[in-house]
Amino acid sequence: MxxxxxxxxxxxxxxxxxxxxxxxxxxxxxxxxxxxxxxxxxxxxxxxxxxxxxxxxxxxxxxxxxxxxxxxxxxxxxxxxxxxxxxxxxxxxxxxxxxxxxxxxxxxxxxxxxxxxxxxxxxxxxxxxxxxxxxxxxxxxxxxxxxxxxxxxxxxxxxxxxxxxxxxxxxxxxxANVQAAEAPKVEMVQKIKRPKPGVSDDTRFFWDGVAAGKLLIQRCKSCGTLRHPPGPVCVKCHSFEWDTVEASGAGSIHSFVVMHYPEVPPFDHPNPVGLIELDEGVRLVAGLVGAKRNEIAIGQRVQVEFQSFDDGELTLPLFRPVAP
Amino acid sequence: MTSKKTRRFEDVRPGEALPELAIPITVPLIAGGAIATRDYFPGHHDAEAARALGSPHIFMNILTTSGLVQRYAESWAGPGARFGALKIKLGAPNYPGDTMTFSGEVSVCDADRRSVEITLKGKNSMGNHVTGTVALVLP
Known part of the structure; x- marks a missing residue:
């Protein structure tokens, strides 16, 4: 320029x-x-x-x-x-x-x-x-x-x-932004919160399930195919009819990334993120918790757990390494 | 005289972690630190002026941050350690009500100069306020 x-x-x-x-x-x-x-x-x-x-x-x-x-x-x-x-x-x-x-x-x-x-x-x-x-x-x-x-x-x-x-x-x-001089007095520093997922009519069942401690996977009512991420139509038979099944929460690391830079609050540093293949056969992206560096490996067995953040404003499914 | 011991070069290993040090960030620390370093920039002592500059409250000046970094390194190394360098980079501001927690580790040991380098960071609720290195010559 x-x-x-x-x-x-x-x-x-x-x-x-x-x-x-x-x-x-x-x-x-x-x-x-x-x-x-x-x-x-x-x-x-x-x-x-x-x-x-x-x-x-x-x-x-x-x-x-x-x-x-x-x-x-x-x-x-x-x-x-x-x-x-x-x-x-x-x-x-x-x-x-x-x-x-x-x-x-x-x-x-x-x-x-x-x-x-x-x-x-x-x-x-x-x-x-x-x-x-x-x-x-x-x-x-x-x-x-x-x-x-x-x-x-x-x-x-x-x-x-x-x-x-x-x-x-x-x-x-x-x-970039000038605060008005009469802005309310800041008594305490605002703690940085976890970003919240965008919830749509297609994905609401998933987040409602997570809030209730369940990992729900979308299933085609016509042909029984599981799909994730959620969507309105079955990619196999094109049916719009669907329901859900509760996954066991057991799976393995299909792929992963460990974020080292930049350090982004409020996430752990370094921040490991996995592409988890559930035993039911679909994959989802989720944070890894309690994982030592040598446990973050392709094929590592993991189990879901639900963690609550920001005084219960948000519940997320996270995956923890377990013995095979 | 002091009863405090200074670490000897032979006692330090690369990768050794320094104990964490949590520092409550307060109006007296920010405003007093700015004045003690002869920095009268209004954003460091006048909340109205700080807001007009786009900040929610007064924020710590870089010379106070340098002083706190010196304290962190020196409280670990002891009174006989001598600073060769103190290099810092600022990130998230320090505002009143927050807490900054220092952590660090020995990143380099240079036997010829009996010098160690500490890599450290001071983290508050918004992220790293400061990252940097300190070079110390030890007895």
């Missing part, structure tokens, strides 16, 4: 390097202690001066995950300390914003550390705009993945030292 003409301006920015952004504060114990309190980090290396003195550093050091936090501007956006560049390392995000991609969400944070930084050190970083991806549509909306690489340095009279690097990737997007 051809890109909008303004994208050439965005593309031209890729590879650009931006000058230093300084830290408001030198690495200091009070900010470290508060960070540890929030995160629940209890390593005395960050908070106990006596313990820290006994380590190879001889003093309290910053928790490594705090590296980026030292150089953030704080309450007022783009209010960087004196000595910082007057360029905006995030100008590409502003440009995307001006074209309607107003929302942003952080996607990747890849930190690597050359060394730990001690209390008293003063940090800054420089930035390179590494990449702007193709336009993508995700569940959040449509937009661009933007990758920045920031190199962190400690100021030293004898020459600044690189202490770490951060690859930071954000998704800059136009939201």
């Amino acid at each position: 051809a890109e909008q003409d303004w994208m050439s301006e965005v593309r031209a920015m890729v590879g650009r390097e931006y000058g230093r952004v300084c830290a408001w504060d030198e690495v200091n114990a009070p900010m470290i202690r508060q960070w540890c309190e929030m995160m629940g980090v209890d390593n005395p290396l960050y908070t106990d001066a006596a313990y820290a003195a006994s380590t190879e550093y001889g003093a309290i050091v910053s928790p490594p995950a705090m590296l980026q936090a030292w150089c953030l501007e704080g309450l007022h956006p783009n209010n960087y300390p004196p000595g910082s560049t007057t360029e905006n390392p995030y100008e590409v995000l502003r440009l995307l914003e001006s074209h309607g991609f107003k929302s942003v969400v952080a996607v990747n944070s890849d930190l690597s550390f050359e060394r730990y930084v001690k209390v008293g050190e003063r940090l800054y970083y420089t930035t390179r705009l590494d990449a702007v991806g193709e336009e993508k549509t995700t569940a959040l909306g449509t937009g661009f993945f933007v990758t920045l690489i920031m190199s962190f340095f400690s100021e030293k009279p004898t020459g600044d030292e690189k202490v770490g690097e951060l690859l930071f990737r954000v998704f800059k997007f136009r939201p």
Whole structure:
């Protein structure tokens, strides 16, 4: 797909390097202690001066995950300390914003550390705009993945030292759905439910049977042929007359797939799904439960069991491996 | 001083599972974590602003997630472990009222550098909030 003409301006920015952004504060114990309190980090290396003195550093050091936090501007956006560049390392995000991609969400944070930084050190970083991806549509909306690489340095009279690097990737997007400001307050996170089957006049008997703990198979009244999935007409004799028989629920795995990626809630991970050949002779697709990886094999004997999900909203026939 | 022991490189095997750690996701953790990491983006502390951005509630910032990942790895490895890298990818947001459960395993052991890599994930009710790796040098 051809890109909008303004994208050439965005593309031209890729590879650009931006000058230093300084830290408001030198690495200091009070900010470290508060960070540890929030995160629940209890390593005395960050908070106990006596313990820290006994380590190879001889003093309290910053928790490594705090590296980026030292150089953030704080309450007022783009209010960087004196000595910082007057360029905006995030100008590409502003440009995307001006074209309607107003929302942003952080996607990747890849930190690597050359060394730990001690209390008293003063940090800054420089930035390179590494990449702007193709336009993508995700569940959040449509937009661009933007990758920045920031190199962190400690100021030293004898020459600044690189202490770490951060690859930071954000998704800059136009939201797919904006919630009304007066939307009801969400007290609890909505648990993700199992998708429900689409029930039609042809399939209702099957799901009613499952809800009653029975595995019902459609049978032609004229010629006796069993069929699944359900349908209005016998594929053999074309009769519209049918009734059902209750299957024993015993069968074997005719084929299977084990879903590893993506991990889809609320299903088990990995998620094994079988094509089950019932002893009565028809096949159906169903989830496998309680199966060790080596039990998921063609020919493995299985038995149906009915499991209830989402507070009884849904009952599903699932199959569990059994001894032959 | 600390009474906590640090795992030695010789004591760790590839495939070893880390014990799970469940972290209740609360407004104080999200808002406090954002401020402790100097991130004043309104979506991390202002529910109205978060809703206007398309979210049902405030959501955890990535720097807090990094901090919690550090905690998970460090609480297993001990105070003498040294981080070489901490790389994470975000998925489902962390909203108040949820619980994120970390699980992980040792994926690589590098004897020359006495370094181990942990592959981990933090899962909430909507799926994986975070997946990633941590590289640690052990004594």
